[in-house]
Amino acid sequence: MRRSSAFVALVLLCGPGLAAQVGVSARLAGRVPPAVATAVSALVDSARTRGLPGAPLVDKALEGAVKGVPTDRILTAVRTVLEQLDASASAQRAAGSLAPGDDAIEAGAFALAAGLTPADVGAIARSADPTHPTAVALQVAGALAALGVPRAETVGLVRASIRSGQPVGDLVSLPGQVQAAMARGALPAAAAAGLERAAAHQAPQPHGQGKGRDNPHKP
């Protein structure tokens, strides 16, 4: 047996649960106060039982510790992240995605932190399609909101870009385009509105369907 077989055997011996638990403890050990490590480990377990990713909770705890934040504020921030992950997953499930992936849940949580609402996250998730994945669409929406683009314009621009049928690279480039327009003196809302009009102009007009229809494959 070669070394690759040894690694496979080791993974089987450890088991995914144990390996994940060891991973959380190892990342936190020595970097956060013991009380924080214990509480965050429990929150990570709680997240996993609800189908939510645990890594963002560990990241937030590490961030708080390295920034010198008191224990109670670290835990408050970690709980806020957990709530955002939960709200993101719920919004996507309500939008028809029965089992959203970790990346989509994290992207939705980021969009919520950037100022979007669960309804916005759901609207964007409904617009996503196989060539414009939910995670990417929500990352773009979060970045736009973080740039100062208002909620309505953010959702409108992302949905218009998806509907236009252009490659996902065009969707990904939206925050950069807004930033470039801002560098030229445009307000975020005006920059986004201009890009939305351009995307709508490129959108195909299917026979018998109204403009602006959501992805028909999703409820």
Next chain:
Amino acid sequence: MSQEFDPRERQTLGEREASDLPPSLLAEVVAARRPVSLSSQVEARVMAAVRRRAASPRYSAWHWFTAPSVPPWALLAAAAVVLALVLLRPAPVGSPGAASPLAAAAGPESVYVRFILVAPNARQVALAGTFNSWDPAAAPLVRAGAEGTWTVTVALPVGQHQYSFIVDGRRWVPDPAAPAVDDGFGRRNSVVSVSAAQGRVL
């Protein structure tokens, strides 16, 4: 950034919000943050070189010598020892991005991203974020010339990352050229999203 700054612009730099920067300078910083693009032929050439080496008789002999067959009981014993070491490990191990970013090669799902901060009065600048477990020692920036521009290039995995600069080991400074969100601790974190689509950075 190869273009020299106008002296009046240089005076307005420092650690300001993006809205405070002159439009021409902001556009330049945004342009400088774009990922370094490599030709698709680079990967093909590297893989061809690796395959040539793997096929060589010298490498095959060395590989046979360093990866011999072992009996199953030895494998289980080794696995138990490794498991014990993992469980008893006293020091934390960072995330995959925690290694020195300059030394780490970008994998197929990674993109090189260059970070820039203009901080003329800083003595040292570091980059910490979710991609390196917020380790202030993982990604120090280097001063680029005498203009007060600090820079580092990091291989970031595809996905979304939050980060901040640390000036002189104590001041957390968001990237003036990037979107930012509340960090939950009363400060702002900058955000960078790396997409596999054409190696783009949001």
